[in-house]
Structures are given as structure tokens and as C-alpha cells.
Amino acid sequence: xxxxxxxxxxxxxxxxxxxxxxxxxxxxxxxxxxxxDDAEKGRPYSDxxxxxxxxxTKSVADPENSSKLLVGTGNDKTYLCLVMTADRGLxxxxxxxxxxxxxxxxKQSLSEKxxxxxxxVGTKGFDQLKKEYGKFIIEKRNFKNVKKVxxxxxNEIGKFVLENFKKxxxxxxxxxxxxFKNVITQVPQMQQIIPVAKSVTELETQKESKTSNLYEYxxxxxxxxxxxxxxxxxxxxxxxxxxxAASEQGSRMTAMDNATRNAGDLVEKLTITxxxxxxxxxxxxxxxxxxxxxxx
Amino acid sequence: MPEDFKVEIISxxxxxxxxxxxxxxxxxxEGEMGVLKNHIPIVTFLRPGFVEIxxxxxxxxxxxxxxxxxxxxxxxxxxxxxxxxxxxxxxxEIQEQIxxxxxxxxxxxxxxxxKYILSYKIEGLKNISQ
Numbered sequence: 001x002x003x004x005x006x007x008x009x010x011x012x013x014x015x016x017x018x019x020x021x022x023x024x025x026x027x028x029x030x031x032x033x034x035x036x037d038d039a040e041k042g043r044p045y046s047d048x049x050x051x052x053x054x055x056x057t058k059s060v061a062d063p064e065n066s067s068k069l070l071v072g073t074g075n076d077k078t079y080l081c082l083v084m085t086a087d088r089g090l091x092x093x094x095x096x097x098x099x100x101x102x103x104x105x106x107k108q109s110l111s112e113k114x115x116x117x118x119x120x121v122g123t124k125g126f127d128q129l130k131k132e133y134g135k136f137i138i139e140k141r142n143f144k145n146v147k148k149v150x151x152x153x154x155n156e157i158g159k160f161v162l163e164n165f166k167k168x169x170x171x172x173x174x175x176x177x178x179x180f181k182n183v184i185t186q187v188p189q190m191q192q193i194i195p196v197a198k199s200v201t202e203l204e205t206q207k208e209s210k211t212s213n214l215y216e217y218x219x220x221x222x223x224x225x226x227x228x229x230x231x232x233x234x235x236x237x238x239x240x241x242x243x244x245a246a247s248e249q250g251s252r253m254t255a256m257d258n259a260t261r262n263a264g265d266l267v268e269k270l271t272i273t274x275x276x277x278x279x280x281x282x283x284x285x286x287x288x289x290x291x292x293x294x295x296x
Numbered sequence: 297m298p299e300d301f302k303v304e305i306i307s308x309x310x311x312x313x314x315x316x317x318x319x320x321x322x323x324x325x326e327g328e329m330g331v332l333k334n335h336i337p338i339v340t341f342l343r344p345g346f347v348e349i350x351x352x353x354x355x356x357x358x359x360x361x362x363x364x365x366x367x368x369x370x371x372x373x374x375x376x377x378x379x380x381x382x383x384x385x386x387x388x389e390i391q392e393q394i395x396x397x398x399x400x401x402x403x404x405x406x407x408x409x410x411k412y413i414l415s416y417k418i419e420g421l422k423n424i425s426q
Contacts, residue, residue, distance in 0.1 A: 041310040048306065049375055052339060052366055151308040151377050215368070216338040218326060227341045228364060231377070238308050 004281065007274040011267060018263035024090065025256035032183065032249035039180055039242040046239045049232055053196065055215060056225055067222070069229040072195035073171045078115040080161065080170035080194075081105070084177040084240055085125030086248040087144045092255030094178060094186065094248055095124040101188040102176045106133055117170055121157065121241075149241045151234070158234030165194060177240040178247035184254055186247035193236050196229070301333040301370040303349055305358065308377050313358070319350045320372055322365055323416070337368040344417035346382065347374060357382045359420060362413075382424050394421050 002010075057070065083102045085095045102125075106116055116136045120126040123142045130137065141157060143149055161173060173194035178186040217224060298318040305313040320331045323345025342363040349356040363376030400406065401414045 038309065042308055044311060045306045045308045045375060048366070048373060049364065052364060052375075056339065154308075155377070214337065215366075216336050218324065218338060218340040224339060224341055224364075227362075231362075231364070234377075235308060 004274065004278060007270060007277065011270045011274060014263055014266050014270065018260055018267065021256045021259040021263060025253055025260060028091075028249045028253040028256060032246065032253055035242070035246040035249050036180070039246045042239055042242045046235050049228070049235050053225075053228060053232060056217075056221055056228070057196075059215065059217070059221055067225050067229055069165070069194055069233070070196050070225065073168070075171045076114075078117060078170040078172075079109055080117045080119065080164065080173045082119045082121060082157070082161070082173070082175040082237070083125045083129065084175060084244050085120070085122035085128075086244070087123045087142050088248075089124060090255065091248055091252035092258075094251035095122075095128060097186075097188045098176050098178055099125060099128040101190060102129070103132065105174070105176075105190060106136075117164075119157075119160070122244075149238075149245060151238050154238030154241055155234045157237050158230070161194070161233055161237075162230050170194075175237065175240050177244045178251075180243045180246040180250060183250045186251055191236070191240070193233055196232070299333045300352070301372065303372045303374075305347070305374045305376070305379055307375075307379050312379055312381075313349065313356065315349070315351065317349045317351045317372075321346075321348045321350075322374070323347070323360075323420075324365070331367060331372055333370055335367050337366075339364070339366050341365065342374075342376070343413055344420045346420060346423070347379075359385070359424060361417060385424050390421050390424055394418055397421070 081102065083098060085098050089095065106118075109116055116133070118129065118133060118137045119139045119141070120129060120137060121141045121143075123140075123144065126137065126140045126142075139160065143153060146153065164170060165173070172192060175191050175193055177189060177191075179189045180186055300316040300318060303313065303315055303317045303320055304311065318332070322329050322331065323342050324340050325343050326340075328345070329340070342360060342365060344361045345359075347358045347360060349358075358379050359382045360374075360376045360380070361378040363374055363379065365375075366373045397414050397417050401411060401418070406414070
């Protein structure tokens with residue numbers, strides 16, 4: 001049985017923790033609103049660029065010889081994986097979920113004798129992956145000293161990916177991020193960005209074949225694709241970063257809400273124990289006094 | 297009197313401009329291009345320069361370094377990650393960018409295509425400051 005003093009200290013510390021989690025929840029809620037807006041504002045750009053690429057792909061006369069970014073290197077050996085996580089913790093299962101998905105994929109790829117190259121974006125992903133897959137990590141990036149992710153950061157990562165692709169360092173590139181569905185649900189996702197996922201393209205081509213326009217291209221289709229595909233990489237990365245930022249705040253908000261509630265429950269329980277033991281000690285003292293008086 | 301058509305300028309972060317115009321001139325990669333209503337569907341990309349949107353009442357001018365243009369169903373779509381209203385440039389910023397571009401232009405491993413783009417960038421930037 002802990003002493004009264006100990007219980008008092010305990011209650012006080014839980015209460016102050018509760019205050020912290022509550023404040024964090026408030027901050028996350030405010031940031032979430034902003035991040036969500038950003039993510040929504042970013043969608044038109046990536047959607048439109050995707051559409052144009054779809055239309056272009058359809059009209060490329062000789063797909064076999066077009067850009068390698070579109071059709072791939074022809075090999076399927078080396079994978080570059082971009083694992084995007086947050087730079088901060090205390091956001092529930094956010095980072096763990098991405099890493100779990102990534103690890104599952106790594107395991108499978110390794111068992112299929114593929115060569116893995118990992119780039120971690122965000123410090124938490126690096127921390128979680130370095131133990132098991134540390135030797136595969138070729139680059140780590142984080143945005144700790146940047147307040148808000150902007151397109152230029154996405155562009156930097158995009159450039160890094162493209163440079164390595166040009167050097168034939170890898171055949172396929174995947175990104176791992178959390179897709180923001182709503183405040184409570186964030187779905188960890190894997191997306192193939194190099195080559196532009198064929199299955200998706202084909203599926204959508206069938207759907208849109210009726211509505212597709214016949215465009216005039218200036219300069220030639222191939223040249224436009226050459227220019228557009230690298231941009232698409234950065235755009236996809238930027239989209240993933242925005243979705244991630246919104247998911248992180250959403251996840252943190254839910255986690256902190258739970259923590260605040262748990263702390264409340266704990267304080268309640270501790271207060272009851274405190275009151276009981278206080279009562280017990282008073283009763284004990286009373287009994288002592290009474291029995292002392294009786295013995296006289 | 298030319299008729300109006302829809303214009304949208306979109307950057308990765310947000311929609312920069314949405315409205316209608318009579319005439320839009322864009323710095324297409326192969327030369328300056330004017331777009332009116334009922335233009336044939338076209339896809340092209342841009343070199344550094346000015347996008348001028350001329351409506352019946354007002355005129356807007358944007359500077360961009362690269363971009364993709366799509367015109368279909370009387371909607372002109374401009375996607376660019378470097379677009380900025382030319383009023384928003386500060387003098388120092390322009391000078392800084394000109395200096396950087398000039399430096400890049402004098403590098404030895406600069407390809408013809410890069411030179412082409414950089415020279416237009418410098419020219420465009422100089423025109424803002426006037």
C-alpha cells in the first residue's frame with residue numbers, strides 16, 4: 001500500500017501529463033485543419049498532371065522506345081523504396097503502420113532475391129528501420145528544420161530519385177506513405193512511381209477511352225513526356241508528403257485524445273484510492289485512541 | 297469582340313488563378329503562343345516567360361519558369377510549380393535570380409537546351425524589373 005504522500009504525488013503528475021496531452025491535442029487539431037487544406041489544394045495539380053500523362057501515353061506511337069520512366073528498364077531486380085514518416089513521435093500508430101507495411105514488402109522482396117535500396121524520409125522511419133534493414137538504407141532525409149513542407153523539398157527528393165535512375169541504380173521505385181482518409185482513419189499505402197504503374201494506366205485507359213480527346217502536340221509526344229515524367233515524380237512525392245502531414249496530425253489528435261481520456265480515468269481511480277486510504281488511516285487512529293482510552 | 301473561355305493556373309500547393317479571358321499568351325517551348333476561344337485541343341510545355349491573361353476588364357501577368365499547358369473543351373489549363381504574379385517580385389529577388397542564372401549559363405557543362413531555357417529566364421526576369 002503506497003503512502004498518502006506517494007499517492008498525492010502520483011495524482012499530481014498524472015494531472016500534469018493530462019494537461020500536456022490535452023494541449024498537444026489542441027495544437028494537432030489546429031495544425032490538422034491547415035494540413036488538410038493543403039492536401040486538398042494539392043490534389044488538382046497531381047490529378048491533372050496524371051490525366052495529361054494518361055492521354056499522352058495513349059497517343060505515343062511506339063511505347064517500347066519511349067522514356068524509361070514510363071515503361072521501365074525492362075529489368076525487375078533492384079527496388080528503391082522511399083519510406084515516408086514523420087519527424088516526431090507521439091502520434092499513435094502513424095509511423096509504426098508505415099514501417100510495418102514497408103517491412104512486409106521488404107521481407108517479401110528479399111525472399112524473391114531482389115536487391116533493396118531504402119531511402120527514409122523523416123527521422124522516425126529511419127529509427128524504426130535501421131535495426132533490421134540498416135544496411136540497405138542508402139540515404140536519409142528529414143525536414144526537422146523546415147516548418148512546412150513545400151514543393152521545393154519534394155523536388156529535391158525527386159531529383160535524387162531521378163539521378164539514381166539515370167545511373168541505373170534501380171529498376172523500380174516505390175513510395176510508402178499514409179493516405180489521409182479522415183481524422184480517425186489513415187491508410188498506409190504503397191505506390192509505384194517508376195515506371196508509371198502500368199496496371200493502373202491500362203485500367204483507366206479502358207474507362208476513359210470514349211472521352212479522350214485528340215490532342216495536338218507541340219513539340220512531339222515523346223518530347224513532352226520526357227519533360228513531364230520527371231515532374232510527375234516530384235508531384236507524386238509532394239502529394240505523398242502532404243497526405244502524410246495531414247495524416248500525422250490526424251493520428252496525433254486521436255492518440256492525444258485517447259491519452260487525455262486515459263489520464264482522466266487514472267486520476268479518478270487514484271483519487272478513490274487516495275480517499276479510501278486517508279479514511280482508513282483516520283479510522284485506524286480513532287480505534288487506537290478509543291482502545292487507549294478504554295484500557296485506562 | 298472575342299468570346300471568353302476558362303483559364304486555370306495551378307501550382308502544386310494551390311490554385312493560383314481561376315477565371316475567364318479573351319486572350320491568353322503563353323511562352324510555349326517553341327515560341328510565344330496566343331490562345332483564343334475554340335482553339336484546337338493542344339498539349340505543350342513552356343519555357344521561362346510571361347503568361348498574360350487578357351480579360352474584358354482586366355489584365356493579369358504571371359512569370360513562370362516551366363510548365364505544362366493543356367487546352368481542351370475551351371478550358372486552358374496551366375500547370376507550373378514556379379508560377380508567380382509578376383507584381384509579387386521584389387527587386388532583390390529578381391537580381392539574385394538573374395545572377396544565379398547568369399552563373400549557371402557560364403558553366404562549362406551547360407547543354408544547349410539548358411542555355412536556351414536560362415537565356416529566356418534571364419530575359420524574362422529583366423523584363424519584370426523594368
